[in-house]
Amino acid sequence: EAPRDLKIGSAVWGQNELLDYDKKNPTEFQQILASEFNSITPENDMKWAEIHPEPGVYDFSGADAVVAFAKANNQEVRGHTLLWHSQNPQWVIDASATWSCDEARDVLEEHVRTVVGRYAGEIYEWDVANEIFQDDWDAGGVRLRTEANPFLKACAEDPVALLGDVFRWAHEADPEAVLFLNDYNAEGVNTKTDAYYALAQELLADGVPLHGMGAQGHLSLMYGFDESIQANFERFAALGLKVAVTEADVRMPLGDDGEPTEEQIALQAERYDAMLEACINVSACTSYTVWGFDDARSWVPGVFPEGYATIMTEDFEKKPAYYALLETL
Numbered sequence: 407e408a409p410r411d412l413k414i415g416s417a418v419w420g421q422n423e424l425l426d427y428d429k430k431n432p433t434e435f436q437q438i439l440a441s442e443f444n445s446i447t448p449e450n451d452m453k454w455a456e457i458h459p460e461p462g463v464y465d466f467s468g469a470d471a472v473v474a475f476a477k478a479n480n481q482e483v484r485g486h487t488l489l490w491h492s493q494n495p496q497w498v499i500d501a502s503a504t505w506s507c508d509e510a511r512d513v514l515e516e517h518v519r520t521v522v523g524r525y526a527g528e529i530y531e532w533d534v535a536n537e538i539f540q541d542d543w544d545a546g547g548v549r550l551r552t553e554a555n556p557f558l559k560a561c562a563e564d565p566v567a568l569l570g571d572v573f574r575w576a577h578e579a580d581p582e583a584v585l586f587l588n589d590y591n592a593e594g595v596n597t598k599t600d601a602y603y604a605l606a607q608e609l610l611a612d613g614v615p616l617h618g619m620g621a622q623g624h625l626s627l628m629y630g631f632d633e634s635i636q637a638n639f640e641r642f643a644a645l646g647l648k649v650a651v652t653e654a655d656v657r658m659p660l661g662d663d664g665e666p667t668e669e670q671i672a673l674q675a676e677r678y679d680a681m682l683e684a685c686i687n688v689s690a691c692t693s694y695t696v697w698g699f700d701d702a703r704s705w706v707p708g709v710f711p712e713g714y715a716t717i718m719t720e721d722f723e724k725k726p727a728y729y730a731l732l733e734t735l
């Protein structure tokens with residue numbers, strides 16, 4: 407049982423896993439999803455390319471399946487996501503080549519009001535804007551993604567004004583939802599979270615309905631671990647914001663046999679747990695979500711030369727990371 411009202415979640419691809427859901431006859435995956443978690447995040451189903459594949463055409467099938475599954479199992483839903491540089495449909499990419507800021511705003515406003523409005527009252531937290539910061543190592547360093555993100559690009563003269571309006575539109579469409587910024591490399595205190603913090607202050611000073619700071623929590627054992635997570639969460643909480651771990655996983659390079667070492671397995675458990683401990687220790691932390699719970703469905707091997715990133719194996723065998731989280735809860 408989670409302390410206070412902390413939600414424990416997993417991402418799930420509704421289009422792949424939940425369309426056939428029958429409560430009386432669940433798949434093993436569905437059974438685990440229903441019994442181990444009290445929050446779910448659509449892994450892809452609410453992204454632009456899935457939910458708004460053509461101009462004026464929405465496909466709500468995957469997102470509806472996620473919301474229906476959550477309802478059937480007394481879970482809550484984290485919405486993900488309304489503004490991102492990735493997984494945009496081809497029509498947006500094509501149209502954006504000639505967008506003025508006003509044109510980009512109109513397209514975005516219609517989308518935000520439609521999607522948030524459809525699920526009003528059924529989403530407790532929304533990742534409104536995702537990965538809007540570049541990293542240190544990107545050209546130009548840490549700053550808003552005014553090149554890769556087609557909407558921010560069209561409004562590059564004042565991207566903060568656009569961001570503020572995206573939150574306002576979402577808030578009008580669902581006044582109950584807690585509205586988040588969300589990013590990776592946003593766990594500890596670093597140059598990216600310094601920029602994130604400054605933006606949050608600016609938006610709040612403008613009266614923007616920004617309510618939360620999401621740290622994705624995609625960690626890798628190839629890199630060191632940042633011990634300043636709790637300090638980072640505390641500084642955002644001091645602004646009056648909620649915080650959340652939104653996409654936790656801990657990947658690692660595997661040997662020629664495709665297996666992790668005992669040491670890696672133990673370290674993975676420590677890092678999953680450190681993120682949960684930080685969340686539990688900061689009362690503003692509302693949710694801790696893993697980005698999929700089993701290795702068979704993890705996004706990691708498709709994107710990185712790493713694996714073993716989730717808390718259960720391909721056969722749903724629980725790893726030490728699973729037991730570490732359970733113990734902390």
Ligand code: XIL
Nearest residue numbers: 449450486536537622653697704705
């Ligand atoms: C990933 C999904 O897990 C994959 O299935 C998809 O192919 C690509 O996107 N940060 C995010 C998530 O905010 O939306 C991404 O999800 C993982 C990184």
